[in-house]
Amino acid sequence: MRSVLALLGPRLTQAALTAWLLASLCFAFVHALPGDTALRIAAARVGDDRVTAEVADRIRREEGLDRPLLQQYGTWLRRIATGDLGHSLVTRKPVWQEIAYHGRFTLGLGALGWLLSYLIALPLGIACGFRPGGWLDRITNGMAVALAAMPGFLVGIGLISVFALSLRWLPPAGFRTAGHMVLPALTLALGLAAFSVRIIRNAVVEVRSAFYMTFAQIRGRSAGQAFAHHGVRNAAIPVATFAALQFAYLVDGFVVVETLFAYPGLGELLVKALVARDVPVIMGAGLVIGLLYAAVNLAADLACVALDPRHDARRAA
Amino acid sequence: MTFSTMSRRLVLAAALTAPLVTHQASARQDEPVLRVVAPWEYTSNEPSDTGYILARMGVGETLVQVEPEGQLVGGVAANWTVSEDRLTWRFSLRPAATFHDGSPVTAQAVAASLKTAFAGESLSAVPLDGVSVDGSDVLIRTRTPFSVLPAFLCDYASIILAPSSYGPDGKVAKIVATGPYRIASIDGKTTLELERFEGYARQKPAIARARYTAVVNGDTRANIAVAGDADLVYTLAPTATARINAAGQTKVESLTIPRSRVLYFDSGLPQFSDVRVRRAVGMAVDRAGIARAILRHPDSAATQLLPSVLTGWHRGDLPAIAHDPAAARTLLDQAGWVAGADGIRSKDGVRLAAKLITLANRPELPVMASAIQAQLRQIGMDIAIEVGPGNSVPAAIKDGSMQFTLVSRTFVNVPEPIATLIPDFTRERSNWGSVRWSGRDAMRTLTNAYLVSFDAAEKDRLRGRMMRMLHEEIPAVPVSWTEHTVAVSSRLKNVAIDPYEMRYLIERMGWK
Numbered sequence: 001m002r003s004v005l006a007l008l009g010p011r012l013t014q015a016a017l018t019a020w021l022l023a024s025l026c027f028a029f030v031h032a033l034p035g036d037t038a039l040r041i042a043a044a045r046v047g048d049d050r051v052t053a054e055v056a057d058r059i060r061r062e063e064g065l066d067r068p069l070l071q072q073y074g075t076w077l078r079r080i081a082t083g084d085l086g087h088s089l090v091t092r093k094p095v096w097q098e099i100a101y102h103g104r105f106t107l108g109l110g111a112l113g114w115l116l117s118y119l120i121a122l123p124l125g126i127a128c129g130f131r132p133g134g135w136l137d138r139i140t141n142g143m144a145v146a147l148a149a150m151p152g153f154l155v156g157i158g159l160i161s162v163f164a165l166s167l168r169w170l171p172p173a174g175f176r177t178a179g180h181m182v183l184p185a186l187t188l189a190l191g192l193a194a195f196s197v198r199i200i201r202n203a204v205v206e207v208r209s210a211f212y213m214t215f216a217q218i219r220g221r222s223a224g225q226a227f228a229h230h231g232v233r234n235a236a237i238p239v240a241t242f243a244a245l246q247f248a249y250l251v252d253g254f255v256v257v258e259t260l261f262a263y264p265g266l267g268e269l270l271v272k273a274l275v276a277r278d279v280p281v282i283m284g285a286g287l288v289i290g291l292l293y294a295a296v297n298l299a300a301d302l303a304c305v306a307l308d309p310r311h312d313a314r315r316a317a
Numbered sequence: 318m319t320f321s322t323m324s325r326r327l328v329l330a331a332a333l334t335a336p337l338v339t340h341q342a343s344a345r346q347d348e349p350v351l352r353v354v355a356p357w358e359y360t361s362n363e364p365s366d367t368g369y370i371l372a373r374m375g376v377g378e379t380l381v382q383v384e385p386e387g388q389l390v391g392g393v394a395a396n397w398t399v400s401e402d403r404l405t406w407r408f409s410l411r412p413a414a415t416f417h418d419g420s421p422v423t424a425q426a427v428a429a430s431l432k433t434a435f436a437g438e439s440l441s442a443v444p445l446d447g448v449s450v451d452g453s454d455v456l457i458r459t460r461t462p463f464s465v466l467p468a469f470l471c472d473y474a475s476i477i478l479a480p481s482s483y484g485p486d487g488k489v490a491k492i493v494a495t496g497p498y499r500i501a502s503i504d505g506k507t508t509l510e511l512e513r514f515e516g517y518a519r520q521k522p523a524i525a526r527a528r529y530t531a532v533v534n535g536d537t538r539a540n541i542a543v544a545g546d547a548d549l550v551y552t553l554a555p556t557a558t559a560r561i562n563a564a565g566q567t568k569v570e571s572l573t574i575p576r577s578r579v580l581y582f583d584s585g586l587p588q589f590s591d592v593r594v595r596r597a598v599g600m601a602v603d604r605a606g607i608a609r610a611i612l613r614h615p616d617s618a619a620t621q622l623l624p625s626v627l628t629g630w631h632r633g634d635l636p637a638i639a640h641d642p643a644a645a646r647t648l649l650d651q652a653g654w655v656a657g658a659d660g661i662r663s664k665d666g667v668r669l670a671a672k673l674i675t676l677a678n679r680p681e682l683p684v685m686a687s688a689i690q691a692q693l694r695q696i697g698m699d700i701a702i703e704v705g706p707g708n709s710v711p712a713a714i715k716d717g718s719m720q721f722t723l724v725s726r727t728f729v730n731v732p733e734p735i736a737t738l739i740p741d742f743t744r745e746r747s748n749w750g751s752v753r754w755s756g757r758d759a760m761r762t763l764t765n766a767y768l769v770s771f772d773a774a775e776k777d778r779l780r781g782r783m784m785r786m787l788h789e790e791i792p793a794v795p796v797s798w799t800e801h802t803v804a805v806s807s808r809l810k811n812v813a814i815d816p817y818e819m820r821y822l823i824e825r826m827g828w829k
Contacts, residue, residue: 039708045366046439047357048678048707049727052740052748053715054438091360091506101505165543165564172540173532176508262532264505272358272533275706 007301015294022290023283027076030279031069037277038065044090044276063089076283085287086280088273095284098269103288105175106258106265110250112181113188114243120189121197128197129204130223140197147194152256156187160260173262184261188253192246199242203235210234236307244300251289351527351809351823354541355551358506358531362489365437368473374511374529375522375824377476377494380408380427380455381467383732385815385822387628389467393427393477393495394455403462403771404446408455415516416479417492417499424450427477431455433487434475442736443469462769464776468733471819497522497824507531523827535680542567542804549812549821550804554680555613558802567804572814573617573624575734576727576799578685580673583720584792585753587667593652594669595791597645599638601696602689606640608797611684619795622787623728626816629777630734632784638795645696654697662697670699675723678707685796686723711748719752725799726750729817738783739764742792754792
């Protein structure tokens with residue numbers, strides 16, 4: 001328990017600092033972009049055809065975009081301190097409401113994609129690890145390299161072409177039914193599985209060649225039994241760490257997949273907010289994604305602590 | 318361990334089902350749903366922002382509406398008259414009309430809604446004196462005679478909303494309007510669920526339920542049309558038409574609309590101040606080639622600024638701008654522009670060169686800009702292309718860096734092109750159109766005369782003079798008109814395309 005607390009304290013501070021830094025960098029970068037922020041927001045509100053200097057000037061005045069940048073940043077910091085993320089300059093809704101609405105979709109898609117990736121990668125990776133160099137290992141390796149090398153949108157377009165446009169089994173875009181989630185989740189899952197299948201395979205190979213596995217077999221366990229009893233938890237530690245690292249890929253993947261499938265998640269929100277220069281949404285999303293990233297990594301570390309057999313041994317002693 | 322496994326499962330299950338919960342609430346009737354897909358997101362309830370979605374889907378109605386053929390008809394108003402002094406307009410409302418919440422459409426409610434709309438920028442061109450109520454009529458008074466007021470009242474920013482629409486801060490909190498459809502639910506920025514408004518006093522729609530879905534990405538919209546996952550898919554790339562028709566789920570229909578792709582000049586620059594240079598640019602551009610090869614629609618080559626669907630504004634007596642590079646070169650020779658060693662002309666130390674700003678929001682524009690760049694090089698003009706976001710043109714005009722632009726411009730923000738011609742051609746610096754054109758004062762004289770004239774023949778004569786002036790002095794080179802495209806599913810009948818892009822007319826459609 002103490003080790004968990006020792007892990008938590010500094011990590012939470014770190015997480016808050018990282019998130020703040022990320023949001024502040026977002027603020028700096030957005031304002032460093034050329035062009036008039038008020039004009040961009042006007043275009044996002046009323047459409048390109050109706051943008052006039054008068055609309056932009058009104059927005060600049062109303063939203064306080066004519067104030068010095070440091071003052072705008074100070075206002076944001078003060079608001080954050082009270083737990084207020086501000087409101088979107090385009091939709092005028094509170095930022096937390098926007099993030100909660102879009103985050104719900106991303107969470108659903110992310111969980112499904114991540115789960116699906118391990119449904120693919122775990123059996124394949126373990127099977128390959130049992131027979132390294134075998135035909136299954138070679139085929140899986142080839143496919144993993146190909147999938148890892150392909151950008152996400154290409155995999156997505158391929159899946160749309162086959163399953164939505166040619167076979168017509170699934171809808172090509174949208175979010176209304178479970179059927180709508182299959183292709184975007186599969187696009188994410190294939191990208192994730194391409195890496196994790198190799199990590200799982202290598203972890204299994206490594207654990208299986210460890211001395212304690214040989215010892216277990218000498219004691220009369222079959223290869224499968226020995227792996228189930230002594231191998232799984234040891235092999236799971238690098239896999240858990242890697243699974244957390246994949247969260248970064250997921251965030252990256254969301255931006256592409258959500259745009260491609262017209263899926264209203266956080267990635268889509270972020271892209272549109274960037275185009276519209278919707279600064280409060282960009283900073284809010286930066287803050288939340290930063291915190292999520294830290295939380296996922298922390299969860300993985302905690303999982304590793306729980307998985308580590310030595311931890312049990314210490315507790316028993 | 319057991320507890321954490323359980324809670325993990327719970328969290329996972331909640332996460333997976335969360336996106337599915339919301340739509341189940343609205344899926345309650347057996348009636349088929351008309352599925353409409355278009356690029357525009359419903360970002361807010363503010364009519365000046367997204368009123369066009371409400372107007373197109375038949376949720377919101379304006380006081381006056383325009384038919385696809387161009388005539389103005391009553392919307393919330395039944396009819397209207399103008400006073401002897403041409404300053405007071407009297408609008409009689411439709412009897413027994415109700416808002417979507419069942420409250421009556423009273424003159425007080427309409428006047429209050431109009432006053433809010435007039436406070437915004439989109440109706441700022443109206444010389445408004447005041448909105449008042451007289452019995453059951455609404456009176457709109459202007460400071461000067463303004464003959465095109467009914468056309469301006471078609472503006473989606475002025476859709477009529479019930480008093481219950483507004484929150485305590487005076488902003489629109491929810492949409493309680495008067496149209497044949499009302500909003501059943503709104504899901505984020507992408508989906509509006511609509512149901513037939515049973516209290517609608519005019520012709521009841523045949524289709525009971527409709528769903529508007531915003532899909533921003535053009536390729537994704539085309540995929541939806543290919544898969545037949547919608548009944549009406551609006552705004553498709555010309556390149557997608559063949560693919561959609563071949564799939565057989567939907568069929569692409571199109572109509573030429575008053576949205577033109579136009580080259581605008583800063584006529585104050587030494588390169589463009591001579592009308593002969595602007596005319597040479599007009600003659601160097603191969604409109605037919607661009608329409609055929611890039612737009613895949615030969616008829617969209619523009620022979621003048623506005624297409625024939627705008628009967629009063631398309632002038633049959635104007636000669637089509639010829640594609641004649643040799644004549645263009647002769648014109649430039651006459652104007653004193655001499656070719657240098659690199660083939661680019663110059664005069665008095667000024668090179669015949671310019672930066673052409675075009676926009677990324679319409680995918681055909683950068684491709685067209687490249688073609689125009691090559692065509693202008695043939696006559697000795699050097700063009701550098703800069704592709705920017707939608708607002709880069711107003712931004713460049715404002716900061717004085719605009720030289721030459723290629724934009725897609727609609728001339729029917731209200732169903733009266735004068736509303737676009739005034740800001741584009743009568744100001745020293747427009748928002749979207751010409752800059753420092755020497756003919757702007759003469760043009761303003763004509764537009765002012767048009768606004769105050771109530772005589773049809775006089776107005777027609779003025780239209781002729783305005784269009785001839787733009788055609789001859791070329792403050793802008795029309796390149797092509799736009800095809801409004803929509804993929805239509807085979808189960809729909811009575812589909813019509815509105816060239817004014819004001820309405821989808823789904824209230825007139827039916828199932829086969």
